[in-house]
Amino acid sequence: MSKPLHLHPDRLFSSDPTQRAISRELYKTVANLPIISPHGHTDPSWFADNECFQNATELLIIPDHYVFRMFYSQGIKLEDLGIPRIDGGEVETDYLKIWHILAENFHLFHGTPSSIWMNFVFSEVFGFTEVLCPENAEDYYHKINAKLTSEAFRPRALLERFNIELLATTEGATDDLKHHAKMKGTGVDNTVITTFRPDDVTDPERLSFMANLETLADLTGENVTSWSGYLNALRSRREVFRAHGATATDHGHPSAFTADLSKADCEKLFSIVLSGKATPEQAELFRAQMLTEMAGMSCEDGMVMQIHPGARRNHNKKVFERFGFDKGCDIPGRTNFVEDLQPLLSKFGTESDLRVILFTLDESAYARELAPLAGHYPCLKLGPAWWFHDSPEGMLRYRHNVTETAGFYNTVGFNDDTRAFLSIPSRHDVARRIDCRFLAQLVTEHRITEEAAHDLAYDLSYRLAKEAYQLTK
Amino acid sequence: MSKPLHLHPDRLFSSDPTQRAISRELYKTVANLPIISPHGHTDPSWFADNECFQNATELLIIPDHYVFRMFYSQGIKLEDLGIPRIDGGEVETDYLKIWHILAENFHLFHGTPSSIWMNFVFSEVFGFTEVLCPENAEDYYHKINAKLTSEAFRPRALLERFNIELLATTEGATDDLKHHAKMKGTGVDNTVITTFRPDDVTDPERLSFMANLETLADLTGENVTSWSGYLNALRSRREVFRAHGATATDHGHPSAFTADLSKADCEKLFSIVLSGKATPEQAELFRAQMLTEMAGMSCEDGMVMQIHPGARRNHNKKVFERFGFDKGCDIPGRTNFVEDLQPLLSKFGTESDLRVILFTLDESAYARELAPLAGHYPCLKLGPAWWFHDSPEGMLRYRHNVTETAGFYNTVGFNDDTRAFLSIPSRHDVARRIDCRFLAQLVTEHRITEEAAHDLAYDLSYRLAKEAYQLTK
Amino acid sequence: MSKPLHLHPDRLFSSDPTQRAISRELYKTVANLPIISPHGHTDPSWFADNECFQNATELLIIPDHYVFRMFYSQGIKLEDLGIPRIDGGEVETDYLKIWHILAENFHLFHGTPSSIWMNFVFSEVFGFTEVLCPENAEDYYHKINAKLTSEAFRPRALLERFNIELLATTEGATDDLKHHAKMKGTGVDNTVITTFRPDDVTDPERLSFMANLETLADLTGENVTSWSGYLNALRSRREVFRAHGATATDHGHPSAFTADLSKADCEKLFSIVLSGKATPEQAELFRAQMLTEMAGMSCEDGMVMQIHPGARRNHNKKVFERFGFDKGCDIPGRTNFVEDLQPLLSKFGTESDLRVILFTLDESAYARELAPLAGHYPCLKLGPAWWFHDSPEGMLRYRHNVTETAGFYNTVGFNDDTRAFLSIPSRHDVARRIDCRFLAQLVTEHRITEEAAHDLAYDLSYRLAKEAYQLTK
Known part of the structure; x- marks a missing residue:
């Protein structure tokens, strides 16, 4: 809800x-x-x-050690979060599935700066008006991906x-x-x-x-x-x-x-x-x-x-x-x-x-x-x-x-x-x-x-x- | 007063x-x-x-190291508080007298959790409506001892x-x-x-x-x-x-x-x-x-x-x-x-x-x-x-x-x-x-x-x- | 101003x-x-x-390591603050000039106890009604020096x-x-x-x-x-x-x-x-x-x-x-x-x-x-x-x-x-x-x-x- x-x-x-x-x-x-x-x-x-950024998961989850360390601490495997292995071994590549993990576990960030930072990005950078949750996760994912392909979201445009x-x-x-x-x-x-x-x-x-x-x-x-x-x-x-x-x-x-x-x-x-x-x-x-x-x-x-x-x-x-x-x-x-x-x-x-x-x-x-x-x-x-x-x-x-x-x-x-x-x-x-x-x-x-x-x-x-x-x- | x-x-x-x-x-x-x-x-x-607990001093002072460490820090001897000696040597056995020490020094607990815990016990567990002080110490002592002998104060009753x-x-x-x-x-x-x-x-x-x-x-x-x-x-x-x-x-x-x-x-x-x-x-x-x-x-x-x-x-x-x-x-x-x-x-x-x-x-x-x-x-x-x-x-x-x-x-x-x-x-x-x-x-x-x-x-x-x-x- | x-x-x-x-x-x-x-x-x-104290700078700056350490940390030389050298080497002796350093850098003490202490001294001990600043520094200096020579500012009078x-x-x-x-x-x-x-x-x-x-x-x-x-x-x-x-x-x-x-x-x-x-x-x-x-x-x-x-x-x-x-x-x-x-x-x-x-x-x-x-x-x-x-x-x-x-x-x-x-x-x-x-x-x-x-x-x-x-x- x-x-x-x-x-x-x-x-x-x-x-x-x-x-x-x-x-x-x-x-x-x-x-x-x-x-x-x-x-x-x-x-x-x-x-x-x-160049345009490519994907919500790739931009907002995989490189953010604040995010995946919290999930890992709660028993979620790094492989399941798509974190690349040194040996090239298999990890999750379904980015939407990984995005769902974020949505389902967003409460883990209550009281942490990650929730402040992410809600700011969702609201002020992407214009969302609902908190991320399992129900809207897919919508969030696609909307972010769509915006990332626009001119306004190219790195230099964002700098400005x-x-x-x-x-x-x-x-x-x-x-x-x-x-x-x-x-x-x-x-x-x-x-x-x-x-x-x-x-x-x-x-x-x-x-x-x-x-x-x-x-x-x-x-x-x-x-x-x-x-x-x-x-x-x-x-x-x-x-x-x-x-x-x-x-x-x-x-x-x-x-x-x-x-x-x-x-x-x-x-x-x-x-x-x-x-x-x-x-x-x-x-x-x-x-x-x-x-x-x-x-x-x-x-x-x-x-x-x-x-x-x-x-x-x-x-x-x-x-x-x-x-x-x-x-x-x-x-x-x-x-x-x-x-x-x-x-x-x-x-x-x-x-x-x-x-x-x-x-x-x-x-x-x-x-x-x-x-x-x-x-x-x-x-x-x-x-x-x-x-x-x-x-x-x-x-x-x-x-x-x-x-x-x-x-x-x-x-x-x-x-x-x-x-x-x-x-x-x-x-x-x-x-x-x-x-x-x-x-x-x-x-x-x-x-x-x-x-x-x-x-x-x-x-x-x-x-x-x-x-x-x-x-x- | x-x-x-x-x-x-x-x-x-x-x-x-x-x-x-x-x-x-x-x-x-x-x-x-x-x-x-x-x-x-x-x-x-x-x-x-x-079994029923026996005595206010035995229950509330002698086993509570938060309480007697504070008294000891202020120069009151552990012997005078009835703390048993390893060698079986003499210590105070007049429990009412020990209870008076508590009443006379209750101000030492200002600002400490002991005062919170003890006042809760006095008020909520025993129903006292006055703060412990030298004047009411004896009354406190006897009332607590009396309650301890009642069915309602047996350990299992208290658990419930x-x-x-x-x-x-x-x-x-x-x-x-x-x-x-x-x-x-x-x-x-x-x-x-x-x-x-x-x-x-x-x-x-x-x-x-x-x-x-x-x-x-x-x-x-x-x-x-x-x-x-x-x-x-x-x-x-x-x-x-x-x-x-x-x-x-x-x-x-x-x-x-x-x-x-x-x-x-x-x-x-x-x-x-x-x-x-x-x-x-x-x-x-x-x-x-x-x-x-x-x-x-x-x-x-x-x-x-x-x-x-x-x-x-x-x-x-x-x-x-x-x-x-x-x-x-x-x-x-x-x-x-x-x-x-x-x-x-x-x-x-x-x-x-x-x-x-x-x-x-x-x-x-x-x-x-x-x-x-x-x-x-x-x-x-x-x-x-x-x-x-x-x-x-x-x-x-x-x-x-x-x-x-x-x-x-x-x-x-x-x-x-x-x-x-x-x-x-x-x-x-x-x-x-x-x-x-x-x-x-x-x-x-x-x-x-x-x-x-x-x-x-x-x-x-x-x-x-x-x-x-x-x-x- | x-x-x-x-x-x-x-x-x-x-x-x-x-x-x-x-x-x-x-x-x-x-x-x-x-x-x-x-x-x-x-x-x-x-x-x-x-005996009477002699001089504002000598009394309030030179002996106060809280004051001169802050100035030193911001690149002001201890010599320029009149701090005596062990070897008797030259240091600033123009006490009014040193007093001006205090006035010009008084903002460095924002949020520190030194500003509390000094403002109290200026207000309650010397009766100033304006905050020390470059414009009133000389006035401050002379007024303090004048007061220091009065009976009311002798050490025993101040004790009382x-x-x-x-x-x-x-x-x-x-x-x-x-x-x-x-x-x-x-x-x-x-x-x-x-x-x-x-x-x-x-x-x-x-x-x-x-x-x-x-x-x-x-x-x-x-x-x-x-x-x-x-x-x-x-x-x-x-x-x-x-x-x-x-x-x-x-x-x-x-x-x-x-x-x-x-x-x-x-x-x-x-x-x-x-x-x-x-x-x-x-x-x-x-x-x-x-x-x-x-x-x-x-x-x-x-x-x-x-x-x-x-x-x-x-x-x-x-x-x-x-x-x-x-x-x-x-x-x-x-x-x-x-x-x-x-x-x-x-x-x-x-x-x-x-x-x-x-x-x-x-x-x-x-x-x-x-x-x-x-x-x-x-x-x-x-x-x-x-x-x-x-x-x-x-x-x-x-x-x-x-x-x-x-x-x-x-x-x-x-x-x-x-x-x-x-x-x-x-x-x-x-x-x-x-x-x-x-x-x-x-x-x-x-x-x-x-x-x-x-x-x-x-x-x-x-x-x-x-x-x-x-x-x-």
């Missing part, structure tokens, strides 16, 4: 009438600001080729419709950037830029690390078997990325561990790594040293450094072996920023040209470590609530825990960090609403003035992201 | 009028649902023998009056289950079931571990000095427990550490354990392996596995030496679920028949570890806020931290986990009120519909507990 | 009308209670000499105006206490007392540790190169401090680690420490043993022991080398109270005369470790939200996390812990408002009665601090 789908204009605001009224006023001023999305994982080929002023994708260091190259001169290259993510060539425990180094050598002409040649190759790739718009690098290590070894020790460690015989401790030390090297290069070339530590990747080994990376089985663990970052900060922490943006999956670090660090070191800023915490409650906890020690101006606005392109407006909408809600609470408690709240709403929704990622030139 | 004792119908709801009104509506629909209590520590002899549909007690692996045996055929055996708690024979650091193994051998006829005989003995006890209604096992280890050793290593480790010379590390490894063994047996026999890690037992050595276990000096510590559970999960985590319910005393793990784990692994569910966190604030933090990542349907409803029988209705009442409050907040913020909230209120109050503990057959 | 500076009478209360009304009622009864400030860092020479009943300063073990000596007989010695802080002679990693021991020997006539002479010297200094009003000791170790070594091991460890060759582990063990020794001396002489663990001091080495201690680069880290305190608690935890007050920078320990410990051990009490958490949100988190397990009566009221003398009334005002807000919430949710809330508001604002620090004699 279908029910009306209605996005309430006051959604995510406090039910307290005083707070709600101020939230509304603040939100009105930022609701239509352009979207700055300085960190994410959309596919650049979409914007380079501007979504009012996206800037969108950063993320590519590995050995990516040829051909999609970004193809965008050059089309106009969309002013909107879509790349980000330099070197983990595949700086983390010896990555699959194909040695092969990646060979590709790195091929791309740069450097002798990557020497420490200095390896560093030069990275410098050279950073330059190429900058030529494709990149203003930032991104580093997704298991921990925030950094090191500051002598050149001789670096060379020794690098040769162990090249031998393929590095112990886990040596691999961790190498990653640690590479964060410091990357910070050094950022001092040279001005790229903003993002550190995203703390995910224990591929925790479910059987899922990893069968389905590969990014299949919803990355689990956060504790992170120790205070001790782990000290080597990097001792070396570069007072360089006025360095900017490092820190993210965490360990919220206990917000008030204890991250806000005190960002409220002191000139080079450090705090990225927004991330991944599992990119949600109404997660964002509120972030503001409540961070603001008193770091202030607002050591934070960098919002990142959507998504590969779910259609959800980008919804994610920014959630962030803007929650920020307005938090500011409204401060106003009603006479902790900031309403005028300050207006300035801050603009800053948090738009200005800080542009400035932090140096997108203002 | 006595004051009126009045349980406000809106207690524990938000004072926001919109939220309060919805909370009321939701609560109305679940307030009178039967109680499912799938995990607790009431004494099965009560229900087997159905409390609308308890199911109550699980917890017995050690070597318990003879005579009380549960006595219940057979009385009808109460449909209500009161046991739970298999093998810590006494799986934790080499337990007092009397070796003697417990001998009892295990006697009970099962197995040769428990061989690894396979020991495992068979455990299998055999699990079967006996299932015959007395058990659907679940329970494991209260200091950590969540699990291991997956080869059979040869298990045999070697077991022989070290049997020699009585296991180091603390070997004892921890043995416990770790035993959690994995228990998970394997759960795959075989379908029992639900509960893991309750994180208590540092008997932290105050002097109290432990004088008064023994469970005397309010167990203190929580950090728990690392992500690394610790991986061996067990790697082996059995994708078995469709396994169900493991996780509890924690380390709330920082809710959003960082537990919700991501439960939101991925099909075998994992999250138990409710536990022990120190079985309280209005604790329950609210649980819902706020867990829901966005794990959803509601990877949680298992409420456990009261209590030995304080009379407080069971109050504890479930608190849980239902807080869940309705949380749901009402989501409704007023337009994050779920009112209709969804009604379904969820029922599920959280009743259905999920029955399903998670497989009580639906 | 200047804006009105107005401290709203309902500031920091919830915007919920029911809660706000009760908060107001409660606050009215405690707003004017005398201030008990049992832990802080004001300069005793102020009260001994009673601020209604400070008791103010504890903190001095190192080798301090000659000449300022406190000078106060004797002036009347102000009934108000201003000292606190014994022995870290400089108990922590082998302190700068000048060996020189400090020599001073200790000189002051006491003890042979501090023998373990027993060293302990006697400490006993002797404690006695001198008590003669200058001290009722408490304070210990600011990196961790809460305690030890209970044999006398022979103590002597051996002490001789290693004296040799200057202690490893970091031996230094940590020595600090650990010294906490236990200090607890033993507290059992003897009745001084209340405060443990303030968890700061990783001087994290930014370059700032430390140039500017020294307390320059805003102390960063909190994790603290493990449960294991770390056990040796001390095993030895002295059940002594009825011992009182230990615990503080933390690691809020994850509130509900997990500190409330359970304080809710059990008679000797333990919890200090208030500390340092980075001495803020509206920090105080609320403290009450929400601590109360249900520890109750109110295992907490000790408020500490301002400040060297910013003029901010003391504001800091206590914030604490009283937040406590009234928290109590009002409990009342509106029918968790405590309004009458209990009135008692508690008084206790939390005034009585508990006096009792916990034994200031009632």
